[in-house]
Amino acid sequence: MGNSMFVYDEQMTNLIFDYCRWRLALDPVPLDFGGAQAMALNATLQGLINAEGTDPARVMEIFDNELATAVVSCDSPRFLSFIPAAPTKAALLFDMVVACSSLQATSWMEAAGAVAAENQALGVLAGLAGLPAGAGGCFVAGGSAGNLSALMVARDTAGHRMGGRAPERPLVAISEEAHSSVGKALRVLGVESLLVPCEDHRLTEDALRFALESHPRGSDVIAVVATAGTTNAGIVDDLAGVGAVAQERSLWFHVDGAYGCAALFAPSVRSRFDGIELVDSFVVDPHKWLFAPFDCAALVYREPNLAKAVHTQDASYLDVLHGDAPEEWNPSDYAYHLTRRARGLPLWFSLAVNGTDAYRDAVEAVLTVAQECADLIDRTPHLELIRRPELSVVLFRRTGWDRSDYERWSTWILNDQIGFVMHTTWEGEPVGRFAFLHPDTTLEIVGEILDTTA
Ligand SMILES: *Cc1c(COP(=O)(O)O)cnc(C)c1O
Numbered sequence: 001m002g003n004s005m006f007v008y009d010e011q012m013t014n015l016i017f018d019y020c021r022w023r024l025a026l027d028p029v030p031l032d033f034g035g036a037q038a039m040a041l042n043a044t045l046q047g048l049i050n051a052e053g054t055d056p057a058r059v060m061e062i063f064d065n066e067l068a069t070a071v072v073s074c075d076s077p078r079f080l081s082f083i084p085a086a087p088t089k090a091a092l093l094f095d096m097v098v099a100c101s102s103l104q105a106t107s108w109m110e111a112a113g114a115v116a117a118e119n120q121a122l123g124v125l126a127g128l129a130g131l132p133a134g135a136g137g138c139f140v141a142g143g144s145a146g147n148l149s150a151l152m153v154a155r156d157t158a159g160h161r162m163g164g165r166a167p168e169r170p171l172v173a174i175s176e177e178a179h180s181s182v183g184k185a186l187r188v189l190g191v192e193s194l195l196v197p198c199e200d201h202r203l204t205e206d207a208l209r210f211a212l213e214s215h216p217r218g219s220d221v222i223a224v225v226a227t228a229g230t231t232n233a234g235i236v237d238d239l240a241g242v243g244a245v246a247q248e249r250s251l252w253f254h255v256d257g258a259y260g261c262a263a264l265f266a267p268s269v270r271s272r273f274d275g276i277e278l279v280d281s282f283v284v285d286p287h288k289w290l291f292a293p294f295d296c297a298a299l300v301y302r303e304p305n306l307a308k309a310v311h312t313q314d315a316s317y318l319d320v321l322h323g324d325a326p327e328e329w330n331p332s333d334y335a336y337h338l339t340r341r342a343r344g345l346p347l348w349f350s351l352a353v354n355g356t357d358a359y360r361d362a363v364e365a366v367l368t369v370a371q372e373c374a375d376l377i378d379r380t381p382h383l384e385l386i387r388r389p390e391l392s393v394v395l396f397r398r399t400g401w402d403r404s405d406y407e408r409w410s411t412w413i414l415n416d417q418i419g420f421v422m423h424t425t426w427e428g429e430p431v432g433r434f435a436f437l438h439p440d441t442t443l444e445i446v447g448e449i450l451d452t453t454a
Helices: 011-027 041-045 057-068 091-098 108-128 144-158 180-189 205-214 239-248 259-265 302-311 315-320 343-355 356-379 403-415 443-451
Strands: 136-140 172-176 192-196 221-227 253-256 280-283 297-301 384-385 393-398 423-426 429-435
Touching: 011 057, 091 180, 091 343, 108 136, 108 259, 108 297, 108 343, 108 393, 136 144, 144 180, 144 221, 144 253, 144 280, 144 297, 144 302, 172 180, 172 205, 172 315, 180 192, 180 393, 192 205, 205 239, 221 239, 253 384, 259 280, 297 302, 343 356, 356 384, 356 393, 356 443, 384 403, 393 403, 403 423, 403 429
Parallel strands: 172 192, 172 221, 221 253, 253 280
Antiparallel strands: 136 297, 280 297, 384 393, 393 429, 423 429
């Protein structure tokens, strides 16, 4: 018979499926611990990989008891640091289908079924943004990969867009609040940034116009990146104003909505995103606030053909991928990647079985708890709200605390499994920060956490 590694193993299958069943049923999942609490992991792992192989039950036991507990559960309703995660059960289950079926979605020729389903999910997102019917793109590993891929198209199509007047040393206009991945993407591309000074942390039409007109190299700008939901404070830039300037000057208009564009689902804040329909490209991470498992970011272009002209890989052995049928869609043509997991399918399945109303309600629930948290902070004498949340990030000051107080507090409440809340820097000062994303994070949990600041 075949190689033993490829033989169906009932016992190991049960071992894994039982674990997954148990983990899926946990409600809520334990917060667990991170690197600061982790002890002697290298000693634990010692000898586990050897020439003969180790009993699967033993390996799973070590994973369950020693490794999994040394990872803070980002899907815990008490995980309120950085950007948490909250994948739906449907999405998690379908991720197992993607794994067990070795589903890739690189080209139409090999994987039309997976690509068509991914494109249906992308279509929902493009529709929410108000893009025309021809819009499309692909799912990439994260917002960082999406920003890089989109800005590469912005750079390489500048000549075409600007009627042959593309500057020799192009610049991309970004605000100080742009995510670090944008700056990094520009470094990869060898493109410099023009940093637009902003009032109150928001990129506006006036700020952009002023920067382009007053900067000695303003006419070298070929693109502008706006953020729809800054990571630090959840601020949405003036998309309509920035989009208008971009149109006037033939700049590529990219919106980084990795975190915030999930709120396109929420009628209560939809008007904050007015102008997003003007984008040339935008990114939203379903692995953040659209309840999909890692790693999944949606990259959508207004005119996918421009992206295709830039990203299509022309190796002779790939020629067969590029047929002529109009429905053919190769996700490899819309980002810098080639082989890719069908990472959009867990989102697709979850959207299909839960319906878009459930997404609207889940996002609205998170927006509500953020407002309630802000109210609670406002009512608490020793706490101070930094600004009214626009989306679901809440910044606050504990009077009398310095950075080391916030640090001690974070360590203490994680040790006691009350919450995972880190501080951030706001206008040069350390402040507490909540990032809400899990619909099961209740005001009661928030109150319990805030009580520990007394
Ligand atoms: C998280 C985030 C990114 C980076 O996305 P990854 O998925 O971590 O690569 C980019 N921009 C913004 C605004 C983000 O919040």
